[in-house]
Amino acid sequence: MSAIFLRRGAQRLACTFPLFSTKPKAPFVPSPSTTHPELKQLLYQKSKVGFDKLDDALLVFDQMLLLKSKLSVVHFTQLLTALVRMEEYSVAVSMFREFRVLSIPVNIVTFTTAIHSCCHLNTLDYAFSLLAGIIKSGHVPNVVTYTTLIKGLLSQDRPLEAEHLFKKLIRFREILPNVVMYNTIIDGLCKTSNTSTALKLLRKMEKLGCRPDAITYTSIIDSLCKERRVDNALDLVSEMTNKGISPNVITYNSLLQGLCSSGRWEDTERLLTEMGVRKISSDLHTYNILVDAHCKEGRTKDAQDVIEIMIEKSVPPDVITYNTLMDGYCLTGKMDRALEVLNTIRSNEIWPNCYSYNILINGYCKRQEVDNAINLLRQMPVEGIKADVQTYSTIIHGLFQMGRHNEARNLFHEMLKQGNKPDIVTCRILLDGLCKNRYMDEAISFFRIMECKGIVHDVQIHNILIDGLCKNRKLDEARNIFDKLASRGLQPDVKTYTTMIRGLCQEGLFEEAKILLSEMETSGCLPDDVTYNTIIRGSLLNKRYEEAVVLIENMRAHNFKADASSTSMVVDLLPKEEQEEQDPAVLAFCKWFFQQVYHLLTSLSYLLY
DNA sequence: TAAATGTCCT
Numbered sequence: 240m241s242a243i244f245l246r247r248g249a250q251r252l253a254c255t256f257p258l259f260s261t262k263p264k265a266p267f268v269p270s271p272s273t274t275h276p277e278l279k280q281l282l283y284q285k286s287k288v289g290f291d292k293l294d295d296a297l298l299v300f301d302q303m304l305l306l307k308s309k310l311s312v313v314h315f316t317q318l319l320t321a322l323v324r325m326e327e328y329s330v331a332v333s334m335f336r337e338f339r340v341l342s343i344p345v346n347i348v349t350f351t352t353a354i355h356s357c358c359h360l361n362t363l364d365y366a367f368s369l370l371a372g373i374i375k376s377g378h379v380p381n382v383v384t385y386t387t388l389i390k391g392l393l394s395q396d397r398p399l400e401a402e403h404l405f406k407k408l409i410r411f412r413e414i415l416p417n418v419v420m421y422n423t424i425i426d427g428l429c430k431t432s433n434t435s436t437a438l439k440l441l442r443k444m445e446k447l448g449c450r451p452d453a454i455t456y457t458s459i460i461d462s463l464c465k466e467r468r469v470d471n472a473l474d475l476v477s478e479m480t481n482k483g484i485s486p487n488v489i490t491y492n493s494l495l496q497g498l499c500s501s502g503r504w505e506d507t508e509r510l511l512t513e514m515g516v517r518k519i520s521s522d523l524h525t526y527n528i529l530v531d532a533h534c535k536e537g538r539t540k541d542a543q544d545v546i547e548i549m550i551e552k553s554v555p556p557d558v559i560t561y562n563t564l565m566d567g568y569c570l571t572g573k574m575d576r577a578l579e580v581l582n583t584i585r586s587n588e589i590w591p592n593c594y595s596y597n598i599l600i601n602g603y604c605k606r607q608e609v610d611n612a613i614n615l616l617r618q619m620p621v622e623g624i625k626a627d628v629q630t631y632s633t634i635i636h637g638l639f640q641m642g643r644h645n646e647a648r649n650l651f652h653e654m655l656k657q658g659n660k661p662d663i664v665t666c667r668i669l670l671d672g673l674c675k676n677r678y679m680d681e682a683i684s685f686f687r688i689m690e691c692k693g694i695v696h697d698v699q700i701h702n703i704l705i706d707g708l709c710k711n712r713k714l715d716e717a718r719n720i721f722d723k724l725a726s727r728g729l730q731p732d733v734k735t736y737t738t739m740i741r742g743l744c745q746e747g748l749f750e751e752a753k754i755l756l757s758e759m760e761t762s763g764c765l766p767d768d769v770t771y772n773t774i775i776r777g778s779l780l781n782k783r784y785e786e787a788v789v790l791i792e793n794m795r796a797h798n799f800k801a802d803a804s805s806t807s808m809v810v811d812l813l814p815k816e817e818q819e820e821q822d823p824a825v826l827a828f829c830k831w832f833f834q835q836v837y838h839l840l841t842s843l844s845y846l847l848y
Numbered sequence: 849t850a851a852a853t854g855t856c857c858t
Binding site: 282283286313315317319320348349352353354355383386387388389417421422423424425426452453455457459461489493522524527531558559560565566592594595597598 | 851
């Protein structure tokens, strides 16, 4: 793999336009003498970019109230839009309420803007009550209104309700879906790992006469890339191009990400060249993807070169760029360089964020320098940055790995006290830490609590507990949890079965382990090499040498290789010179097996004579 | 005539 080709590729990146705007910003002059044409001009501009400060928006609102009779619903809606541009959603909702109280005219656009704000505030109930309000006040919700609500449902992880609403709208012919509505649903499907359904909807919309656009394709292409199906994604690019739909910079960014994370560097370079040919300028995302690709491969020097190109091309690196670079340094163990980057950020007037600290903290924990990590945690509030779940989880994990379990548990409680909700990762770390340190009672009660809170509803965390119980000789409890999986709507995976098989073998229940292995196969869960190695070790532990031979042959038939763990026991029993054999599993086994037969025969002959 | 919906990066 060439270490510099990407750098050369980066140098060939298409030129970008200068970032600075040629238009000077309209000065904001809030004064009681502002006339209504001035106000209208201002609102027109601010509805595009938002106000610089929230106070400015509120002052304008006061002015508008004084000139109320000269202004229309459009102007008040523009003010609301400006607040949305500033991401001041709660202010937007309060202001919308104020409109209603003050009998300021509103229409479907105003309502839809308010609904959009509610969706960002996770107050979907209020969004739907606004929908009811629209109908009650004689307005007619349109395709934009419903698209906004569907997007809200999807981003709140309520895909079933979104689907239900969409189907209802079609069935009752409330609206004719447009490309944006289809795109919203297609993206929702993609983001919930239903890419094939998304692809079906793409075909359906075409059949129904709605022409997909670059965004439709980009959503699906991005999803395919994230599923590592980059070739399928590239096929879709050809398809869209053949239909006269041009991929845009976002399409290319998705593809670049996909190619880079599959290590397909030559294709990456080809794609960068293609972008240049098509006059598609690389943007901040493009460069950040390249910086990340270099860093993940440990090529921090090349990553730095990309950053230099960014500056040359007037695409200033942002906090994500530098965080990625820091992560690269941490990955290669260069903590001092990572800290240097943090200082570079500050001197460039880019504020470090929670990610910046999490990266450094993770770097220290990986090097088992947890105290340095904790120092950074304590420095965060000084900089006005609040530690998040990931910050705490990382350090808790680090502490457990150092065997400092009391501090780990204390930090977990501190995290709760700070108002951070543990997520599934925190729960895994804590449960694993408790199990490995033999706090089984605490582990079980923690599991129960998290279960009640609905946080631990996945197979992985059950696997951790089952493993912990087995290793602590609590097979019955492990079996109990295992048996309950199905009733919780969870399907045991390879790890679950393998862990149970290991547990059963350990307790001498080899027959039951074999039954579980065949159960696993009939349920459609294919054993992997770890499973085979586990049961082979189990057969050895339980002195079932003949079966071990059969299992090894079976394993070879499935093209799995016996690994060191499964063969080590056998190999240990062999004379030293035989341990160097290329395929120790079978050789060792035959040897051992014949030794046993020989031993048996000698015993028998001894008895006979 | 002006206002509202959809795609990518730690």
